[in-house]
Amino acid sequence: MKKSLVLIVSCLIIGVLLLPFGCGEKVKPIKIGINAPMTGDIPKVGEGTKFAAQMWLEDIQASGGLEVGGKKYPVELVIEDNESKAESAVKANTKLITEDEVLAIVGPQSSKQAVPAGGVANNYQTPMISPWSTNPNTTKDRPYVFRGCFLDPFQGPVLANFIKEEFGYSKAAVLYDVASDYPKGLAEFFKQAWENLYGPGSVVAFESFTTKDADFSSQLTKINRSGAEVLFTPQYYNEVALIVQQAHELGWNKPIVGSDSWGSAETVKLCGKDCYGLFFSTHYAAAGATGATKAFIDRYNKKHGYIPDDVAALTWDSLRIVQEAIQSSGQLTGNVAKDRQSVRNALARIKEFDGITGKMTFTEEGDPIKCAVIVRISDKGEFEFYKSVCP
Amino acid sequence: MKATSENSPKSNRSRARAFREYFSGVPLLGWLAGGLVAVLLERFLGTPLAHLLGLPKVPVLFGCVIILKKPLLIPGTVIYLLLVYVLPVGIVARLCGSVINRLVSWLFNLSPTFSVIVHLCLLYGLLSIWSGISAYRLLTLKLTLIAVIVTLSLNIINGYMGEFSCSHPGFMALGAYSASVVTLLLFVDDRVFGAALLPEALGPFMFPVALIGGGIVAAVGAIAIAIPSFRTRGDYLAIISLAFMFIVKSMIENLEIVGGPRGLSSQPNYVNLPTLFLWTVAAVWIINNFVRSVLGKALNAVRDDEMAADAMTVNTRRTKFVAFLFGAFWAGVAGGLLAHVLRYVNPGTFGIQKLAEVLAMVYFGGLNSVYGSIVGAVGYSLLSEALRPLELFKWIIIPLLLILVMIFRPTGLIAFKEFNVMNLIRPKGKPIREESTSKGGVLIRS
Structure with missing residues (x-):
């Protein structure tokens, strides 16, 4: 027992000696x-x-x-x-x-x-x-x-209006992750905004998948057959790459539009040339800033x-x-x-x-x-400012 | 005893034994009293002492966070811990040991039940004073107590029944959502369900009903696994239960009425420390009685050899069924409590990550042991909280620890050990052991 006492006391002494290092406070940060x-x-x-x-x-x-x-x-x-x-x-x-x-x-x-x-x-x-x-x-x-x-109830209509003005299409398809809060919310707001523009039934395909799915061919085939003119997919960067590449493999050559979740540095890295020329809405544009x-x-x-x-x-x-x-x-x-x-x-x-x-x-x-910013992925893979949409 | 400690050979093992023996005459009540003195000391002298030692505040979670973030404060923290925790507990436990021993034996002879209640009151006092110092401590304590319930409930299935079930997050989700829906629907004006149907004052009294309801829903969900999977054995249950977990998660994600992937929020704040403490004690008590009952022993027999158990007239099917539903029930209750502590649930919480966490707690603590579950849940929760400042390295250290545990104690730290309350509260005249001295797996002498 003596030993442990000695140990404790020596610990205390060493501690007290080292104490000044720990102190020293001036203005409260x-x-x-x-x-x-x-x-x-x-x-x-x-x-x-x-x-x-x-x-x-x-x-x-x-x-x-x-x-x-x-x-x-x-x-x-x-x-x-x-x-x-x-x-x-x-x-x-x-x-x-x-x-x-x-x-x-x-x-x-x-x-x-x-x-x-x-x-x-x-x-x-x-x-x-x-x-x-x-x-x-x-x-x-x-x-x-x-x-x-900004919130999704704002972003959805921004995108719907942009597609209407830019391409003049009237049939849209949506592909989104049903298990994730953000894509699901935004997909619904987009659908609502689109139907306000073109009436019920104008979203010809409203397809969903679940987080961590990697194969979208069945949904994309349906979208291809539905006669949609534009695909909207509010997904994160890892899924964007897969969706865009698989869509192109299945013969989709119409525009694909995304949301602010695309705006990661990884999107182009993973997606490569397939993503060049696509549009998405986001908070700011890096290229040309x-x-x-x-x-x-x-x-x-x-x-x-x-x-x-x-x-x-x-x-x-x-x-x-x-x-x-x-x-x-x-x-x-x-x-x-x-x-x-x-x-x-x-x-x-x-x-x-x-x-x-x-x-x-x-x-x-x-x-x-x-304001929201519409960004175009340039032929160099940079996020180029395209136009700005304010509420 | 002193003589043995000084004359013993200088190996660490014997020194540890001598140290243990030095404190062996201290009953549990003595440790609790020591702890109470320590937390009272911290309550009244903690802040000035911390300032004196150059610490910005009273170290929460035994100074781990401070040590990892500001290494320069290590000496101050160590002195603080020595002065506030180690010395008072040691001194009180040792000096008052004999007095408390007499008190304990008097209490024990008076009525063991009363003695248990005294112990629990002391434990509650200790915890409530300890957690009263900071809200962060309180939250950590609450989540730890919930982890204890979850771990115990999974141990019934994975430890006592010897199956490998992966559906616990699913059961928790069922319990969490059911209890939340009941409280939100009946007692709160919220956005999902509209105005409250019953007066708000009734809420706290009806809350246990909501929790039990959540547990029952989870148990009903368990039937869905139990019926098909008990026709098969071993790995198949693991697969079916894993599938069940995903089914529950996807189901809730697609149920717009409970918020879908956005989840439910603004649950009423019913789960304060006393409520949670009572629920945890109830869970430990009931589960401990369950596993020590005839049914629990039958469960062990089924695990060891189903055929033999069947031959010994054990109704294996019914035994497994009851145990599985029982485990699911408590997981549901724990889920309900969790939802009301966080005051938010979303399906994403109850996924693979949660499963890994719960499994880690069970296997870290020890299979087939109520002790082990408590140690595993408390140890894992505190460890993962204390190591949080390390960020990524935390996820290297904790798995590494788990691997080490699996290598040196393949069934967990304290496996296959009975939790005998009577032995725990008995006066200690002869050297028996304290909770932490698990080495060698000595069975309690009764």
Whole structure:
């Protein structure tokens, strides 16, 4: 027993000696939480989020901190991995709010995490912006939760109108993943918008599949036979490549149109020449961008070696919105609960915020009013700006 | 005892044994009292002590998160843990051991049931003070308790019955959705089902009914697997149950009435710690009684040799059927609790990832053992929470640990061990053992 006592005492002494290294706190930093899927199904999304957030932090650090009410505060990012799971996102948000005492949270990205995590943020009265979540429930009846992207009820009609104006077709086919929240929602909104334009029955094929399916030949054959003039498929990058390639193999030579989920750096890499010349709607266009957008893209590309996708751009914008809200909230009291309240009020007041994905104004629900961009995949595989559609 | 510890050869094993013996006279109540002192200490002195040691806050989850994120704070964290947890627990347990032992034997002679209740009250007090310090701790604790129920319910099928069932996420989904639909329909004004049908005040009282309803729905779902699959054996059940899991998931995804892939949200906040604690205790108690009953023994006989069991007049079909439905029932209850803790369910939660998690907890803890399930669920949940700052490396460390467990203890950490409550609360005069000393798989002497 003596030995263990000696061991404990010596541990204590060593600990006390090492203690000064752990101490040393000056001005209380502003903490911003990032709740991102670093592991799990969509690690690329988490990576983009993290890189954009780190770039933002570099900017702040380069200018010596965030100036609020005439005083400079250092900024700290707390990045939590939500493993692409609902429970983990809830845990991560709870930890960020109660343990790390962050002032505001950016994330989670996908709706299946943003909906429950938004509930937590709202309960603890902490402002949260989900850059990428499109589920209406994320922000509905939650005064503290905002989002950085437009919603599907807006995107569906935008695409339907674009196809009408661009091609003048009247028969459309839709192929979507029935098991995934986002494609399903968007497919339905598109169908509704299309039928408003051309009347019932104008969507001649409304075919579905399930997540992780890799063979779409039966659905595509049906679509081919249905006499559709255009195919709309609101899928993620890995499925887009498969669908487009298989459609071309089956003899489909009419246009294929996509949604903002196409806007990943991986789409063209996986899809290759098959995707050249296709259109999709998204938040911003990388090729041919100007001004701040171009500066962001170039910087990101230089640092990480690829063109940032929309998640990175939206995260960047969300962080900038948070920054602006903190700065325009006037003054930080040091009392986190009070500061969160004033940041949330400042967020709700933001008008015509000039982001790299367009101008934003928040509605009552915390959803932004912003423009969508139609992008054409060029013959070099770049996302070219084609036109902009505003609400 | 002191003499043995000083004169023993200096091998680690004997030192560990000496250490164990030093504390062997401490009954469970002593440990609980020590824990209670530790958490009270943390409650009242934790924050100043943490500041004194240079820590930003009281370390949650025993400092793992701090250690991994800011290595410079390791010494402070270690001192904190020593001062707040290790020393008080050790000192109280050791010094008050004899007093508490007398108290325990008095309690035990008075009425074992009363003694159990005293133990549970102490345990609850300990947990509620511990989790009262931060909401993050509370959430982790809640999800851990739910994991205990799920793991136990799967252990009935995979451990005691010896089949390999993959349908547990499916049962949980059935339970979660049924319970959510009941509470949302009856007690909450929400967007999917409209206005509440019953007054909101009734909700908390009717919640157990909703949970049991969820469990029953899950059990009914289990019949769908049980009937066709019990005609076959072994791997076939695994395949059929895996298919069942996907069927449930796709079914919910396509049921617009419960929100489809978007899921259901805004469940009422009924699951507070006392409720969840009671449900967990009930689950452990009922499942433990089940596996120790005649039916449970028959189940073991069926697992070891179905033909022989049949010859010994065990109704093998009925035994398997009941056990399977029983396991599914508790999985459904756990699903209902989970839905009301997260206050959101979507079908995507109940997929392969969940299955892997539950299976890992069962096999990590130990087959055919209530102890093992508790250790596995608590260990896995805390470990995966504590290692979260490592991001990707977490998914290397945890599987690696699982592989090591499978190599050195192929049936899990604490397998094939009975959970005997009477032995647990008995006064300790002679060296028996404490919960964590599982090595050698000593059976409890009664």
